[in-house]
Amino acid sequence: MENHNEPLYLYPVWIRLWHILNALFCLTLIITGLSIQFSNPTIIVKFRAAVAVHNVAGVLLSINYLIFFLGNLFTKNGAYYVIEVRGFFTRLKSQFHHYTIGVFKNENAPFPVTMESKFNPLQQFSYVAIMYAVLPLVILSGIGLLYPEITVHSLIGISGLDYTDLLHLLCGFIVTIFMCIHIYFCTFGKTTLSNFKSIINGYH
Numbered sequence: 001m002e003n004h005n006e007p008l009y010l011y012p013v014w015i016r017l018w019h020i021l022n023a024l025f026c027l028t029l030i031i032t033g034l035s036i037q038f039s040n041p042t043i044i045v046k047f048r049a050a051v052a053v054h055n056v057a058g059v060l061l062s063i064n065y066l067i068f069f070l071g072n073l074f075t076k077n078g079a080y081y082v083i084e085v086r087g088f089f090t091r092l093k094s095q096f097h098h099y100t101i102g103v104f105k106n107e108n109a110p111f112p113v114t115m116e117s118k119f120n121p122l123q124q125f126s127y128v129a130i131m132y133a134v135l136p137l138v139i140l141s142g143i144g145l146l147y148p149e150i151t152v153h154s155l156i157g158i159s160g161l162d163y164t165d166l167l168h169l170l171c172g173f174i175v176t177i178f179m180c181i182h183i184y185f186c187t188f189g190k191t192t193l194s195n196f197k198s199i200i201n202g203y204h
């Protein structure tokens with residue numbers, strides 16, 4: 001039987017290291033990406049500098065992503081990302097109900113954190129989607145934009161670069177929205193700051 005007052009060591013060093021670097025690279029990429037998108041000499045970062053920093057941060061984020069991918073492949077952290085399909089939608093609904101109504105009535109969380117299940121269903125779904133679909137697409141489309149010669153020449157009369165660019169923007173936008181919602185939901189811990197402390201010291 002698990003003692004619920006005992007701190008759970010949920011975030012090993014490599015996850016914490018990956019996460020802090022990932023957050024820093026994402027922030028840098030969002031700021032420079034917006035500067036490139038709305039290129040205007042008066043905007044925060046100058047265009048040429050924004051492109052250079054964006055490229056370097058993109059390469060570093062991709063290398064850092066490998067740490068996450070391999071870490072999850074070879075350690076038991078990967079098990080938290082395996083979605084049990086049966087009944088998942090019902091569990092998702094009950095977590096959604098908790099976030100929209102339950103928390104405001106001080107109800108207990110329907111899926112308390114344990115060593116066996118670190119994420120609630122909404123966290124699990126969003127983490128799997130962002131880490132195994134959106135981020136890989138940002139990285140792949142970014143590589144395509146960095147090396148235009150490897151992208152499809154043209155498809156139904158439209159340049160392959162245009163599709164790659166659109167995909168990159170769309171996924172970058174989703175990462176930005178994810179990050180805002182993610183940080184907001186991380187404040188729903190035991191206290192507002194407890195989840196932020198966990199991802200720094202490793203203990204829930």
Ligand code: HEM
Binds near residue numbers: 130
């Ligand atoms: C300043 C930005 C960020 C802050 C303050 C932040 C905060 C946190 C906190 C407090 C946790 C632990 C709670 C939990 O497990 O849900 C966490 C976990 C996580 N965050 Fe973030 N985050 C940030 C950026 C990001 C970004 C940009 C991504 C992905 C694109 C991301 C993906 C994740 C994932 C996948 C986990 C779970 C890691 C694991 O235990 O396997 N975070 N984050």
